Amino acid sequence: MSKPGGTAGSRDIMATTPAFPSEPSPADGPDTTAPAFGDAGGMAPAAPAFSPLYQQIKTLILRSLQAGEWKPGDMIPSEFDLAARFRVSQGTVRKAIDELATDNLLVRRQGKGTFVATHAEQHIQYRFLRLLPDAGNLAQQGPAERRIIECRRLRASAEVARQLALRTGDPILQVKRVLAFAGSPAILEDLWLPGGPFKGLTVETLSDDKGPMYALFETQFGVRMVRAVEKIKAVAADADAARLLDVPEGHPLLSVERLAYTYNDVPMELRRGLYRTESRHYRNELS
Amino acid sequence: MSKPGGTAGSRDIMATTPAFPSEPSPADGPDTTAPAFGDAGGMAPAAPAFSPLYQQIKTLILRSLQAGEWKPGDMIPSEFDLAARFRVSQGTVRKAIDELATDNLLVRRQGKGTFVATHAEQHIQYRFLRLLPDAGNLAQQGPAERRIIECRRLRASAEVARQLALRTGDPILQVKRVLAFAGSPAILEDLWLPGGPFKGLTVETLSDDKGPMYALFETQFGVRMVRAVEKIKAVAADADAARLLDVPEGHPLLSVERLAYTYNDVPMELRRGLYRTESRHYRNELS
DNA sequence: CAGTGGTCTAGACCACACT
DNA sequence: GTGTGGTCTAGACCACTGC
Numbered sequence: 001m002s003k004p005g006g007t008a009g010s011r012d013i014m015a016t017t018p019a020f021p022s023e024p025s026p027a028d029g030p031d032t033t034a035p036a037f038g039d040a041g042g043m044a045p046a047a048p049a050f051s052p053l054y055q056q057i058k059t060l061i062l063r064s065l066q067a068g069e070w071k072p073g074d075m076i077p078s079e080f081d082l083a084a085r086f087r088v089s090q091g092t093v094r095k096a097i098d099e100l101a102t103d104n105l106l107v108r109r110q111g112k113g114t115f116v117a118t119h120a121e122q123h124i125q126y127r128f129l130r131l132l133p134d135a136g137n138l139a140q141q142g143p144a145e146r147r148i149i150e151c152r153r154l155r156a157s158a159e160v161a162r163q164l165a166l167r168t169g170d171p172i173l174q175v176k177r178v179l180a181f182a183g184s185p186a187i188l189e190d191l192w193l194p195g196g197p198f199k200g201l202t203v204e205t206l207s208d209d210k211g212p213m214y215a216l217f218e219t220q221f222g223v224r225m226v227r228a229v230e231k232i233k234a235v236a237a238d239a240d241a242a243r244l245l246d247v248p249e250g251h252p253l254l255s256v257e258r259l260a261y262t263y264n265d266v267p268m269e270l271r272r273g274l275y276r277t278e279s280r281h282y283r284n285e286l287s
Numbered sequence: 288m289s290k291p292g293g294t295a296g297s298r299d300i301m302a303t304t305p306a307f308p309s310e311p312s313p314a315d316g317p318d319t320t321a322p323a324f325g326d327a328g329g330m331a332p333a334a335p336a337f338s339p340l341y342q343q344i345k346t347l348i349l350r351s352l353q354a355g356e357w358k359p360g361d362m363i364p365s366e367f368d369l370a371a372r373f374r375v376s377q378g379t380v381r382k383a384i385d386e387l388a389t390d391n392l393l394v395r396r397q398g399k400g401t402f403v404a405t406h407a408e409q410h411i412q413y414r415f416l417r418l419l420p421d422a423g424n425l426a427q428q429g430p431a432e433r434r435i436i437e438c439r440r441l442r443a444s445a446e447v448a449r450q451l452a453l454r455t456g457d458p459i460l461q462v463k464r465v466l467a468f469a470g471s472p473a474i475l476e477d478l479w480l481p482g483g484p485f486k487g488l489t490v491e492t493l494s495d496d497k498g499p500m501y502a503l504f505e506t507q508f509g510v511r512m513v514r515a516v517e518k519i520k521a522v523a524a525d526a527d528a529a530r531l532l533d534v535p536e537g538h539p540l541l542s543v544e545r546l547a548y549t550y551n552d553v554p555m556e557l558r559r560g561l562y563r564t565e566s567r568h569y570r571n572e573l574s
Numbered sequence: 575c576a577g578t579g580g581t582c583t584a585g586a587c588c589a590c591a592c593t
Numbered sequence: 594g595t596g597t598g599g600t601c602t603a604g605a606c607c608a609c610t611g612c
């Protein structure tokens with residue numbers, strides 16, 4: 001062995017890695033060892049933040065996902081190939097992929113490969129919908145009926161702009177719809193989407209679609225929702241909600257306000273759902 | 288090297304590992320390769336379920352935790368020591384500990400050691416309380432005031448028995464309390480606890496205690512809550528809740544029904560909380 | 575069969591905390 | 594300095610999938 005054992009040190013993959021593999025790049029010998037992250041100016045002369053190799057690899061993979069090099073459902077290169085591409089050992093790539101897999105960005109399938117996670121095609125559809133029937137033995141049902149109430153183009157209010165990281169007055173889309181199970185309305189949702197990425201979204205597009213809305217977003221607009229944060233409250237139904245959900249005014253409803261993010265924590269959807277919970281509940285696991 | 292490279296095969300640690308390390312045990316040479324898990328009788332001649340070594344190690348560590356060999360807050364033996372004890376490599380122990388750490392059963396602290404997780408003493412107190420103020424910049428507050436309404440000994444109803452894996456009529460404890468923030472009542476909780484493990488729990492014990500109730504359970508009763516499942520609904524305040532939470536009858540409240548488990552998925556607490564959510568919300572992250 | 579992820583090992587070195 | 598967890602490598606072999 002010409003190069004025995006561990007070679008920890010601090011290397012900076014970011015600075016010297018080609019976008020695609022090729023022959024050994026020339027200026028690569030002495031390994032100049034620049035810090036992975038520069039000191040973001042300001043006070044705190046602090047430590048330059050040591051970044052392990054596998055974290056850098058993770059960032060690079062993330063970058064490729066974001067750039068669309070591999071699309072939802074695609075198989076990414078094997079660990080061995082990626083190791084060659086990034087000039088690290090397979091184990092290091094493995095650790096990076098492990099973390100991306102636990103974040104649900106990638107899905108490993110033994111014997112087949114590693115795939116970009118998707119909201120479509122997976123057996124676990126409606127991954128972000130946590131409303132379950134009280135009784136039904138975990139019978140995970142997709143919403144039987146949906147009705148699009150409206151899909152309007154308008155300008156962002158200060159509040160919506162803030163949450164979607166836009167400017168007040170920027171163009172946005174608003175969608176309002178009702179989901180029903182077995183003929184009984186259960187969910188009333190309002191969505192606010194940034195106008196840019198979702199240009200061309202219409203009532204027809206939404207109405208024609210079966211399957212999860214996030215799957216539609218992936219295939220039609222290239223927008224992949226990666227994580228979300230929900231704020232849950234109990235509220236009384238106002239006149240509008242009461243009518244659309246077929247409950248008396250003042251009836252208690254679960255208000256679920258969701259902010260959903262794509263890669264790199266970019267907010268891409270604000271959603272407010274009102275759930276009827278007489279015979280269903282929002283399920284959550286703590287640990 | 289006398290024993291080069293990988294030694295995967297299938298080994299069964301469970302069958303041959305002493306509780307504590309000693310000199311090399313005699314009957315260890317040829318590695319008899321018994322299946323880790325026998326075919327649990329029945330149909331399905333199926334595969335005996337291959338179990339990786341690190342999973343077996345994980346089970347063994349779990350067993351020690353459950354048996355109280357290491358108590359909440361304790362440091363467990365180093366990876367190196369555990370590797371010697373279980374006669375595997377450090378890397379295998381590491382993988383087992385990794386999983387236990389992501390399950391929040393253990394906490395790794397670089398340079399110090401690996402510790403048994405606890406609900407006490409951690410900076411992240413009230414780990415299972417997801418109610419946050421709408422405005423306050425994440426100002427995580429412990430409930431300022433608590434008032435124990437009652438603590439009764441009684442017999443389990445069919446429903447409570449089912450959920451706590453007891454038999455109808457088994458002795459249980461019921462606790463009712465109110466939590467308030469800044470003088471304003473916010474949470475009304477009913478708890479049902481199995482009588483056996485919590486023998487001796489009184490209003491006084493509860494009233495005298497500051498800090499998280501789960502910390503009290505650990506120190507006084509040796510019961511450690513490991514995970515929980517919550518079912519959330521919107522309900523209208525009944526007369527009792529209205530009085531105790533100082534809201535009008537019919538006011539919308541968040542109903543949070545929690546079943547909490549110790550090690551090995553043994554249910555140990557059923558809890559039903561009613562939350563006021565006019566200026567607070569239940570926060571949840573999806574991914 | 576080859577290719578992929580999954581497990582296991584052994585050893586070197588780094589970062590961190592305490593003494 | 595010593596001991597702990599954390600990173601990285603290299604290589605062998607196992608389990609699963611599909612050709």
